[in-house]
Amino acid sequence: MSKPVIPALAAALALGLGLTACGSGSGSGSDSASGGGGDDGTLVVGATAVPAGEVLSYIKKDLAAKNGLDLQVQEFTDYVLPNTALQEGSLDANLYQNEPYLDDFNKAKGTDLVPVVKAYLPPMGVYSKTVQDVTKLADGATVAVPNDTTNEGRALKLLASKGVITLKEGAGTTASPADIAKNPKNLRFKELEPAQLPRSLDDVAAAVINNNYAQDAGLSPAEDAILLESAKNNPYANLLAVKKGNEDDPRVEKLAKLLTSPEVRKFIEDKYQGSVLPVTSG
Structure with missing residues (x-):
């Protein structure tokens, strides 16, 4: 999914992050997001490029505005920095990880990130x-x-x-x-x-x-x-996550609803042809 970025690896090491789930790299903003969007109503969401970034880009282009959501996507090339950025507040939410990984990350790093809704299954x-x-x-x-x-x-x-x-x-x-x-x-x-x-x-x-x-x-x-992997009883669906206490943010609720909408389901089915499987409920 990602293309390693050497400077970002150094940044991750400097943060002392030993838990590297997806690779070596740093955030590379697909939008010019520099922080959480709470002040201006923009929801800043961190994601890896495929499929999370593509799904979010579809929502931003085709669904967000007419549903009253100002969405900004910031892409990352690893699985660590999107969580640290979320914990520190430079992101409002992220989409890329499954619940076992999130639980392990919280335990290892002392973070308090929580799932909001399951969006799709990217089978290993x-x-x-x-x-x-x-x-x-x-x-x-x-x-x-x-x-x-x-x-x-x-x-x-x-x-x-x-x-x-x-x-x-x-x-x-x-x-x-x-x-x-x-x-x-x-x-x-x-x-x-x-x-x-x-x-x-x-x-x-x-x-x-x-x-x-x-x-x-x-x-x-x-x-x-x-x-x-089979989709049956699979615990590894990727989920929208936020810092604990932000689950009821109206912007987050709007995005959660869109992620499980019929439109997004059709986008996933048409684009990925079985390589990514939609999830219709949290």
Whole structure:
């Protein structure tokens, strides 16, 4: 989804943010937003480019004005800075993360960010240039996975859903390779920054890649993934989040309603053709 920006990585490191869920980078405003919009009525929302930024851009262009919403979108190239900016008040809301990641971030960073509404599901997938079936991975093959807590757990659960590995009983959303109970193919796991995973495909047998980075790299999750998450009982829908206490902000409520509107559902279905799945309720 994102294209790494070296100066922003330095900024993130300077902030002491070790939890890098999406890659290395900084905010790169798609609008000239420099802070929260509470004073002038503008709602400033942080997002990664795909699909969050595209969904918000559609709302801004086609739906916001006629629904009385002044919307400004600020794009980021990682999963850390949109939350720190939201906590510090330079954003009014953000759209890019799932609830397990948000919960883990709050716990690790002492933030108090809360979900407002689920907007869509960007299914995680397994990709490979060498096999067409994840169960056909060779003995001892190397599989690249995200190196942050919740995305790594998500990746391992996806592999376990096809019996490639078995996780220990009780392994939750923060599962790691240490929680693998059975590994019949003796797979080796290479932990990488999520943004680097598409580039790793030439060097590993398979990679489990976040939806946004897969699409940024020109991959179609619906067509190219050799294993794709199911929408059924999936806890990883991306959500609109705000700082606690701002859930009832009228601007936030307007955006939440638009995100789950029939118009946005149709936009998602038409544009992503199964690579991103709409969510119709929170």
